[in-house]
Amino acid sequence: MAGAVPDLTPADVAAMAARLRSAQPAWEALGARGRSTHLLRWLDWLLDNERRILTLVQQETGKSWADASMEMAVVIDVINYFTKHAEGFLADRKVKPAGPANSVRRLRVQVRPHQLVGLITPWNGPLAGPMMDVAGALVAGAAVLCKPSEVTPLAWSEAVRGWNEEIGAPPVLGCVTGGGAAGAAVVDQVDMVMFTGSVRTGRAIAVRCAERLIPCSLELGGKDAFIVLADADIERAAGAAVWGGMTNSGQACVGVERVYVESAVYDEFVALVTAKVKALRQGMDAPGSFACDIGAMVTAAQVAIVTDHVNDAVDKGARILCGGEPGTEGNFFEPTVLVDVDHSMTCMREETFGPTLAIMRVADAEEAIALANDSEYGLSSSLWTRDRGTADRLSRRIEAGSVSVNNALVATFQMPIPMGGWKNSGLGTRFGGANGVLKYCRQQSVVEERFSLKSEPLWYPVLPAKARLISRAARLLGAHDWRRRLGLRARR
The missing domain is CATH 3.40.309.10 (Aldehyde Dehydrogenase; Chain A, domain 2)
Incomplete structure (x- = not known):
């Protein structure tokens, strides 16, 4: 078959990343339900164009039609699962305070997406491979910069074109084509990386992510x-x-x-x-x-x-x-x-x-x-x-x-369960119920006071009588026997 895609430069990748970042806040503001609507519309478009897209998969990989058609089955399952559960997965989590001193506070954990997620995928599953990760990242509220393999870029490029040109979705999904330099540029531009591929490349990505202090999830080889x-x-x-x-x-x-x-x-x-x-x-x-x-x-x-x-x-x-x-x-x-x-x-x-x-x-x-x-x-x-x-x-x-x-x-x-490797087979997991969405998010702890007091016991100034009282109260409430609760000396 004949087909061509551009070999993007690092400058091209940086420009695409900037466009995605500018669109991400409005995408996040849609909420899980609003974002899911676009993902389901994308699924409809993919199904309407199934024969044409799977023909691209077959032509660029040499798969049998049975193996090519399995890729669309994965697309259906992944999009339906994450859109169905997105609101529950992303809901604030209320947490019970620990210890009597904190009983006057309300605790919750809320999540915010990484603004721009990088997704780098191999050549063996041109459509299903990226979709196994992109659905969770998009429904989380992140913008996504995808890099398919330079060996098989056509089917995924067409899927991304459908998102950007056919269904009226916000411009938060980009497709970087090219070789190793383009992939390295993706890692340099994003806030979190999901990589699937070889151990050698995975190690190099992990090192670069560590240098940039950004998280990565790696699904590598198997035996x-x-x-x-x-x-x-x-x-x-x-x-x-x-x-x-x-x-x-x-x-x-x-x-x-x-x-x-x-x-x-x-x-x-x-x-x-x-x-x-x-x-x-x-x-x-x-x-x-x-x-x-x-x-x-x-x-x-x-x-x-x-x-x-x-x-x-x-x-x-x-x-x-x-x-x-x-x-x-x-x-x-x-x-x-x-x-x-x-x-x-x-x-x-x-x-x-x-x-x-x-x-x-x-x-x-x-x-x-x-x-x-x-x-x-x-x-x-x-x-x-x-x-x-x-x-x-x-x-x-x-x-x-x-x-x-x-x-x-x-x-x-x-x-609903995690898929990930041990030893040299990877770092982190794919799927895993809520983790399939939350891995693309940052956790934010919120502590809210139930009562608005003029001052707190630990605030300045330090007063000896007050400090001794606080110390005794901590011992009384935290020790596990009466001798230690009352601060009595042990008999010798």
């Missing part, structure tokens, strides 16, 4: 483990592993990358997975046809990474049961199953981000947990057992931000 115990529903587990590992051609930070299967069911599981992977239909189908299961990869560079991981595994003793080769045309890589793998192999240590499943036999749950935790990443995970007690016990030992029990990937899209 998610999938643990299958002997009592699991093996047919269902095999289907979930294939879907979790192959969806979006494996280009999902929460995709299944490492599979650990108890020895008693290993052979059955591997046979089922291999048959299901061989049956996958790969290609780029016509819009609306749903004729393929998975599509191409987004970049030739990512195909090369997957090829290197597979070749490294084979060189170190792994076997390929199906797939294992890049396509002859385009950015395709065959859906691949690897067995006889171990942790000396790159495919078990580094993020592959491609349509591969590496399956390892383990003796028991203890070995599976130890291997699952033997990683610098800790984003998501999956645990398979019919025993709820076992699931509860083992889930508390997995070092990852989320655990899907008897399913795959689903914990990522549950908006």
Whole structure:
């Protein structure tokens, strides 16, 4: 496909940021309900233009139509969830005073949005990725400066154009296009950064945010483990592993990358997975046809990474049961199953981000947990057992931000609970109910006096009699036994 966007300079980004800042106070003044009205109007426009926008997604990524259409489903869920709950999430919170001395005061916590939020997103979800964060920031009252990947900027640029030109929304959403310099300029202009992408870039952004003393939330890479115990529903587990590992051609930070299967069911599981992977239909189908299961990869560079991981595994003793080769045309890589793998192999240590499943036999749950935790990443995970007690016990030992029990990937899209990574997989969380909005806000404490007195006991001047009385009252009200309350000396 042909398409072009401008490569904005830091000066261009600064000018856009200034325009957004000037529009933000009026946007905040609309209140949660008023802002939600515009978001819902945007959703209507996106749905009215669904085929055209998803065609852009497909053309710039090589996704199957099924994978492209999933992005609109995410858009629908996110906008509906945050607009439905915005008023409650942003409401003032009344707090009970602590201690008798403060009983004469009213306490509350109110929130104000960061004026300008920066949102930087990767190439694997051009529409859904930004929307997972922008809805919460907009409904919070912030203006948002978005930076989509330079690899896939077209669909999100069109979505932002719809906001600014088609629905009559206030000009509080901007789209920065360009390369790394444009992204760095976004970080330099905003008051809070939400970044999704690589560990290397995330670290650099975190350092710059620390220098500027602004908050950031980082959702970084993953190497998610999938643990299958002997009592699991093996047919269902095999289907979930294939879907979790192959969806979006494996280009999902929460995709299944490492599979650990108890020895008693290993052979059955591997046979089922291999048959299901061989049956996958790969290609780029016509819009609306749903004729393929998975599509191409987004970049030739990512195909090369997957090829290197597979070749490294084979060189170190792994076997390929199906797939294992890049396509002859385009950015395709065959859906691949690897067995006889171990942790000396790159495919078990580094993020592959491609349509591969590496399956390892383990003796028991203890070995599976130890291997699952033997990683610098800790984003998501999956645990398979019919025993709820076992699931509860083992889930508390997995070092990852989320655990899907008897399913795959689903914990990522549950908006009432947080989605975030441990270890090198990130900092902060996405979603999490009210946190999905409040993360874009600053908390402000308000203390109001119930009674207007001429003076306060602690105000100047310091009078010995008054000071001694206050000290005795503090001891009387705060100590936990009568000897200390009365200030009596301990017997020796």
